[in-house]
Amino acid sequence: MHNTDARLVKQDNVLFAHTVPPVDASDIASINIEYATLTTDIDHPSPGPIVPQSFTTTSPKKVFRAEEIAFRLTPTQPPGIEVKESDPAGFTDTAHPAEIARNASKWGIKSLKEKARLTYQAIATQNKNGTYPYDRYLKNGSNFVTIVETPVTNISKECIVWCTNLYLGLNRNPHIIEVVKSQLDLYGTGCGTSAVSGGFSNKHKELESEIAIWTGKEDAILYPTGFTTNLGAISTIATPNDLIIFDKECHASIIDGIKLSGAQFKTFRNNNPKHLETILEKINPDQFDNIFVLTEAVFGMTGEEAPIAKYCELKNKFPFLLYVDEAHSVGIYGKTGAGYCQHTGCSDQVDFIMGTLSKATASIGGFIACRKEFAAFLRISSNPYMFQACLPPADIIAAIEAIKIIKTTPLLQTKLWGNTRRFRDGLIQLGFNVGNGTSPIVPIFIERDDVLANVCKFLYSRGVYTNWIAYPAVKKNNGRLRFIVSAGHTVEQIEETLSILKEADKQFMIV
């Protein structure tokens, strides 16, 4: 039993004592509070248990030295105070190290070296516990059954894979692989520079034209990834005199694009056109040069589809340009697979259709499909387009072939949706909370991040590999396992996964 240092941090009205380095709770006799980053005041810090009444909200910030305050870890902590004994700066062994990396500054840890040391330490702790999800590798690349390796713990396990967005399984399509191989001699590997400075080829042009026709827009512009598409396009079309109103669950690339644009912004509640309308009613459009509304078509974290048609209706009442991210819908919705805007008949009203080529089309890259003037504007003024090397020919050719297959093989979509229904129905029958979506992104909501991490570890040990989505991708203790169904999964793989999830539920009482 020993004494340890800790920082007191108030989060969501609960006090956490964060020990650095992490310690085993059963070894601690007492905790010295090094300093507190509280927006509360402790009137009489003294040794002994902290009682909630000691905290008032009168003074903004107070710093305590280690010797000023100490309290014993007793089995009966005062109500309202939760002490997480093994947390380095706010972490349990199973929580997300990104929280340290992202929040350390707010907690008073300013030095980059110290932030990096704590992050590294938290990763090492999780690696030791087998709960760190990121140091795993798919042997021989993405596939629906493959060996998943964890070098740090020396584990190698054959798994059914549920975490790639390869909705149609086209990454293993023999025809696409053959065409790419046959054209590599002619086109070579990388492009060596950006599209505007000589990297562009006839294949790039062919893909842009193909996407424009597919999505029903006048033109399309290619970026090297979906992420840089959002970053590059949004930061170019919007300026500080503009207002962006976006769904608050939008992807990080959209949010980073908004930040980079310097535009003013507001958020509306997830998939809530009423709330969007209320916001639009309250603003004076004359105060802004342009107003944009941004949303995802299918939300990557919940699998829920957005009410795009309702947003389009609002365009009849309010002056705004509509930008829809189709990352999780292009290739899998719509008559020819062009996406959710096609599926809902909204392509004409949506001003910017953004898509990625990394998911259903099993390549890499992103695009904006839009009217020709907007595309010209982006080509000449978007930094991530002008100053970033363009996509290598192999990926362009793979995407072109994938789109051809998607347009002419509706069976692929039929298989995907059949698999999706089978998996979703199976989970619902087992009693899991899968939210309100119907898309191939199937979450299983598990409120406690520590349980979530251990369920994930259990699944891996039983040959089911998927990721847990926790902070910072979603709010804390609002996590979920995410299963991404593909046409590439077999019925046997779906049934086996359901039966292993049933076992997981028995062990961790998820339902």
Ligand SMILES: Cc1ncc(COP(=O)(O)O)c(C=O)c1O
């Ligand atoms: C909604 C959304 N937009 C954009 C992206 C970025 O796409 P990419 O990974 O192809 O760069 C993602 C990636 O997952 C996404 O989910």
